[in-house]
Amino acid sequence: MPSGQFQMQRSVLAGVQAVAARSLHAFARHTHDQFGIGVMRQGAQVSHSGRGQVTAGPGHVITVNPGEVHDGAPIGGAPRAWQMVYLDPHVVMDAAGHLAEGGSTAAAYEFVHPALDQPTLAHDVLRLYAHAIGNPAPLASDALLLRILVQAQGDGAPVLSADARVGVPASIRHAQALIDDAPAAVLSLADLAATSGLSRYQALRAFTRATGMTPHAYQIQRRLLLARQLIRRGMALADAAAASGFADQSHMTRLFARAYGVSPGHYASAARAA
Incomplete structure (x- = not known):
């Protein structure tokens, strides 16, 4: 190969x-x-x-x-x-x-x-x-x-119950859910702060610490995942870019290739072949 x-x-x-x-x-x-x-x-x-x-x-x-x-x-x-x-x-x-x-x-x-x-x-x-x-x-x-x-599971790591997952505070899970539920939506840090019950600075710091990404970087990843799903379903690239919240197809292409190492066009071709 x-x-x-x-x-x-x-x-x-x-x-x-x-x-x-x-x-x-x-x-x-x-x-x-x-x-x-x-x-x-x-x-x-x-x-x-x-x-x-x-x-x-x-x-x-x-x-x-x-x-x-x-x-x-x-x-x-x-x-x-x-x-x-x-x-x-x-x-x-x-x-x-x-x-x-x-x-x-x-x-x-x-x-x-x-x-x-x-x-x-x-x-x-x-x-x-x-x-x-x-x-x-x-x-x-x-x-x-x-x-x-x-x-x-390696060295005996247990299967976790659904409510036993830890590591992300409930306030930040609410902020994540706001992005997850509508990746293409235009959101501000004030929106995330309001849903998490924190100040904008507290929300930014806590979100980044909990997820390893700033809220904007996290939103971009959710948009990329949405674009991948839409492309796999056969949606045209320009339409997938718009539906996922990117400014245009070239914007999506640049970020897609940086994250996944292939262009959306190549990804679409591979998905059709599969």
Whole structure:
């Protein structure tokens, strides 16, 4: 695969997206709206994650949680290659419910380690990737996903109950929700302060500390995620830009390429091929 190439392959598993990439691109900080787990096949990278800075080399498993701020840059001036499966949150939550006591469907889950040197897990992740682009038996794929989620918990990290997540104050969750519910809306810091019950300065400082992004940067990420969804559904790029709150298509293109390493046009082509 040439450097700079991304392949979104057609997935036969509902709620699962398969992506292969080889790139020298240094990704700006961004987020995804899916769980991601994959394997570095070649080269190495250093990245910021929600758990600090980490490095990953050949054979390492890499993970990301929905909404987790992360980036990535190659090490040593050579491209790195990886294969990822992105899992819609409901797919992971349904599976996590079967791992919890009593099979509660209210369970939540998160990947604890952004990079793991765990060959058995890497093997299973690559098998799930093969299942996604192949013709697997449903029982085999279901069992494989459960095995992956168990192994990815690492050193006994528990499956969390839905109301046990901590780290983001309720006031900032309200501000996040204001952006999440309408990414394209024109909002001011005063709007976020009002909904969080803080002063504008307090809201700015608390939001940045809790999320790793300023409110404006967070809003841009939500707009990019919305644009990705609309493009995957086949919406024209100019229309996706307008619906996502960007000034115009060129504005969206510039920020999209900075975050994801490909232009919206290339992303649209890959989505159509998948």
